[in-house]
Amino acid sequence: MTTTSTPRPADALRDGDSAYQAPPSAAARKVGGLAGWVDDRTGAAKPVGYLMKKVFPDHWSFMLGEIAMYSMIICLITGTFLTFWYVPSAGLTVYDGSYVPLRGVEMSEAYASTLHISFDIKGGLMIRQIHHWAALMFTVAVVVHMFRVFFTGAFRKPREINWVIGSVLALLSIIEGFAGYSLPDDLLSGTGIRAMAGFVQTAPVIGSYLVYGIFGGPFPGEMIIPRLYSVHILLLPAILVGLFTVHIALVALQKHTQFPGPGRTNDNVVGYPVMPVYAAKAGGFFFIVFGVLALISALVQINPIWGYGPYDPSPVTAGSQPDWYMGFADGALRLLPGWLEFNLWGEYTLSLNIALGALVLLPLVYIVLGAYPFVERFVTKDEREHHLLDRPRNNPVRTGIGMAGITAYTVFMFAAGNDIMAIKLGLSINDITWFFRIGLFVLPPIVFWVTKRTCLALQRRDREQVLHGRESGTIIRTPDGRFFERHEAELPEDQWILVQHEAVRPFEIAATADEHGVARPAARSDRVRSAMSRFYFADAVNPVTPAELAAAHHHGHEAEAIEGPTPAGEIESSSRDDALARRLE
Amino acid sequence: MNEQDHETTGTEVARQDGHGGAVRLDEGHVVGAGGVPERFANPGLPAHIPRMADLDEAAAKRAEKQVATLFGISMLATLAFLVLYFVIDVNQTVFIPGVGVTSASNAALGVTLALSLLGIGLGAVHWAKTLMPDEEVVEDRHPMRAGDAERAEAVRVMTQEGGKSQIGRRPLIKYTLGGAMGLFALPIVLQVAGSLGEMPRKSLSLTWWNGGPSGPGEIPTFRPLRLMKDPENLPIKASDVTIGSVFHVMPQGLLPDPVTHEGGAEHLLEEKAKAAVLLMRLDPEQIKSQKERDWGYQGIVAYSKICTHVGCPVGLYEQQTHHLLCPCHQSTFDVTQDCKVIFGPAKRPLPQLKITVDDEGYLVSAQPFDEAVGPSFWERNS
Structure with a gap:
């Protein structure tokens, strides 16, 4: 044992180590003896403090995961x-x-x-x-x-x-x-x-x-x-x-x-702290x-x-039913026809009528689900982070695909109740089964189409609402006795939601010939992406731009000119919207 | 697609007086240019609107009392649970309107537990909504990816520091390690997979009708077995089977004594799962299949009760149409056509058991099933 005079405590044996410092525990101890005791040994105060002031946004649908x-x-x-x-x-x-x-x-x-x-x-x-x-x-x-x-x-x-x-x-x-x-x-x-x-x-x-x-x-x-x-x-x-x-x-x-929403961007979280x-x-x-x-x-x-x-x-x-979540697999077993069982070379039996419904469908549903983000990423080639949610209407094709998937799942699930339906509704079980068999192929595309058109219609309504301007509730009477309502020209705060999303258009294959005019066939993946992108975005309805809103108001003036002489000059000072309003009367 | 990629200044639509540059609206999407920003700018958080309880101390006091009342209800309900636990007998029933006759103990304990929990939950939420701060807080996000320097450091540690193990320079170690790691799990997998249980051998193709126990490794020798009523375990005289009647049948020796539960097959459920048979009598004129008539006895026919789809018992017999229906997936078999599938997901007909009568007039099997009963499997060869 050598004794040196280096003033080096045991917890700072290497150069650069800082000597042990007593934590500012006076405050921590006030919180509670036990909390201080734990923190002295774990340093838990830091993560706990961080987590407790963490901000979560508020929306009823965020409760579903909580449930x-x-x-x-x-x-x-x-x-x-x-x-x-x-x-x-x-x-x-x-x-x-x-x-x-x-x-x-x-x-x-x-x-x-x-x-x-x-x-x-x-x-x-x-x-x-x-x-x-x-x-x-x-x-x-x-x-x-x-x-x-x-x-x-x-x-x-x-x-x-x-x-x-x-x-x-x-x-x-x-x-x-x-x-x-x-x-x-x-x-x-x-x-x-x-x-x-x-x-x-x-x-x-x-x-x-x-x-x-x-x-x-x-x-x-x-x-x-x-x-x-x-x-x-x-x-x-x-x-x-x-x-x-x-x-x-x-x-x-x-x-x-x-x-x-107003004040909510891709770079922030607006909500309430945990504590x-x-x-x-x-x-x-x-x-x-x-x-x-x-x-x-x-x-x-x-x-x-x-x-x-x-x-x-x-x-x-009679009436054997599984719990609801197994219904779709059971329903698939009821729908698959018997001719999917094959006898191979008189030696082996391959029962696709069962294996497809039970052994394939069950994992397949979840594999398709798990793979979806990667498919969409392939189409959009979008490398950015997304923290703002889409309103379902603003991605009509995704929403349509989702609804079509839900429809197929629902057909399977209801098919598992074909016997109960036959009894309760007094229908033939054969007819019900055939309805589901056909419905499985027919209903999802119909639902896809209806959903997509509904989303597009909702988007158009959003546009119209923005372009129409807000009805201010102010009624103006012109000197010649006509009444009209004044419309606000600026985008009101509550319409931000209608224009906040990004404009989209289908991916187009870049030049197919190089600078010497030699044809350069697009990569196969680009061609596939282009086709899928058209499927997703070809008939996209994009949000109103400021230029469009401005144009809408101008357009009012144009219309007014077409409509012939009006006493507009007398009220020009009130609002540019007046003319638009009148045109809309 | 909601990105705010283009931060634009000015939250308003630029006013353009005059008539130049107007665009027609029926010409589709218009891309902005010039002095007008391409996109609208985010208007920012709306002003906070204070609640009643923020402004009025009386309202706050009222909210406090409401929260305390809910917590109080919870306490009372908890105490009620404790009392009712001892007071109500577990087998007592009670009539509740809209619910019917139900277990009194279950209803009382469940309702008091629910009130005890809901009091706490609703109280806490009401407290948060009325009295806790409701001014929204903004927290910034940062990109998920680590900085370039950190990434480079991670790569450096993995390659350079990790390289100090010399794994790259010593392929012998690299490959033997790979081999050892690749193989070490095999004993564990083998232990489980190898010891799961007996493998089928011939047992999927045999039943008790082959002459006795038909589990893996058993090689029963055929002898005629009487058809026994299940669960009475009594033999059936051909004369007792009237037209239109249906019997649930097990082979002789399989069932235990219905009263003493003695005797019977050692693996009772396993044998029942394959040997169950339905016995029906039809007017021989109605039977359309010669083989079916030959394998029956004066219109009495016996068919496996185990569905050829996934093995549920085919439980429903329609006397008028002579259809057998499986309640699991609705495969329908026509008894007049040798139990051919006439609807549903099954492919194969139910196997027929060839029967005859013995000296005493009791129905007996003439031969075992000539194919495997129940659901299909790979090695099934007919």
Whole structure:
């Protein structure tokens, strides 16, 4: 041990290290001994202070994602409770609980324990119903949140990563829902599992191995309940929560998008800080969502599994329906015609009537969704960051594509209810099925066209409104006794929203011949881009420009001249608009 | 497309007195030029409008009381929940108008929990809307991309500093590391994939009608099996099957005793999932298929109940039309035409079980199904 006289404390052993300085903790300690204690050890004050004053813009549609987030948390809470009583076992037991009609019936422990939760645990039914309703609310909120993000173009740069994460979350949420729905092992959910086994079995080449692997042997076996349980309570929630954390962290990092409006630009965020406004609003909203779910669960019964009986592969209940989010895949299975099954060389069977609907459609929907931002980026070649949302009407083709997609999805989903419709409406199930089969191909293009024309019409109305000028409410009487209303010439603040978006026009291929006149064929990607760009933007209606507004007012004077002599000269001082107003009378 | 690319000065439309330069409006989009800015300029944040509670202390006081009332309702509802938890028996039912007869405990606990939560939530939101600052705050955005210097530094660290590992100069290490990393997950994958469960072997093509247990590895030998009513587990006399009747049938030896739950197949549900059969009697005149008539007995025919689409039990029999309908995806089979698919997504007819009668007049199987029952699979070869 050498002793030197260098005044160098242990935390500054290298040159350039600054000596330890006591934090200005007097103020921090005032906040609270515990907070100061934590900050002394973590330096958390800095990020906390930053996050707490972070600004979020306000709009009702931004709550949709919040509903999804809160429903997921409520599912985690109630789901944890359910695991305390649920027994994930296909082992047989004879029921002797308080639900009389099923006493003495042999059933799986999974089903018996679900009955136990529903009838013998105080508040158990409430927790079960909140869990199921929250799961439905979660899947609905995810989808509607996705609509909002899609139609407002919030997926554009820099948010493509978050859109892809969101698409994965949406897919996982319905698989998670299906796994949970199947756990009670009642007749209805068991029939769903039976169908799942059936379509896994049709996977080309590996199907029968796949289904035996999943079920640990022949269907139904005793392994599927414990395996679904582990997937439902551990594997998928872990992935969901992990991806969701990245999802929300990216929202904070990239700052929330905002709708256009006076004072809102692509370079700022206008809204309220977390502390105190969003702490109260968003925090309070969690309790509102939870409260609404509790109220629904108190009064509206969901999935009365005791009415279906235990699972048995030979009986079935009529009107078998999956939960809504699996409806589109089930509907596809109902629509696909049988001739899509082929026998290959008399040796093998390829069942596209099933594989297309179940094994292809389900992932395909989410792959197409996830890929959309990249398609649009290919068309627009737009490299800028976008933080201002589009009004859906200002991108008619995107809005049309979205609506067409929703229509196709809806046709599939309603097709899953063809039997219920046939009974309730007294129609032939064959006719209904054929209606959906044809509708699947006919309706989306119609909806696309109608949506696009509607958007263009709305845009034209926006233009007209701006060009018309604002009716000032000031009535002017001319000396010869005519009345007219004065129109404001300047763009009023509340019309900014109508002109704020960017003018667009289709991408055109640059010169096709070089300076020597030698033809230079455009790159194939440019030709494709040009064609797609025409599809998107050929009939774009662009916002009114200041020149157009000025011209509109001039045009009034022209018209006035055409209309013949007027006493306009006498009132010229009132407004240039008067003439326009008169012309419009 | 909402960018403010061209920051223009002046928020107003330039006034152009005189008549020169006017453009006709029916000639489409007009591009601005000259003294008129190309785009309108953002008018900026509108003036803040104060709320009642900002201006009037009485209004603020009123808002405070409303918030406190909501929080108070929450507390009362929480206490009510605690009391009702103990007071109401779990099996008590109650009639609620509009809802019907429902569990009293569930309704009471759910409603009080909802009020307890909604009181907090609505109170907090009302507080935020009436009393917390409502003047909008502007925060600047910055481009997401890091600066050029930071990017260059990151690249430098990865290449130069990372290069100090000498991975670039020592290909032996590079490739062996690649190989090791590429392979190390295989044991874990193999453990799971290899141990998932028994593989099918012939079991998808066999049923209990082949003579007994038909799981993977079982090789049953055929013997005629009586057709047993499910769930009574009683044999069926041909004479008991009247025209128009339909029986839900399992093979002899599969079902346990309906009362004691003793006996029966070891893998009961797995065997039921393949062996379930529907037995119907038709007027032989109505049967259009000679094979169907030959494989039946005096118009009594037996068909697999497992749908050839995805395997749901074909549960609905229409006595008048002799159609069988699967409730899952509405495949419809015509029993008079050898259960051919007449509508819906299934491709193949339901397999027929050839039956006859034994010495005592009971219906028995004459041979097992001659094809795999249930949904299709790759190795299915008929």
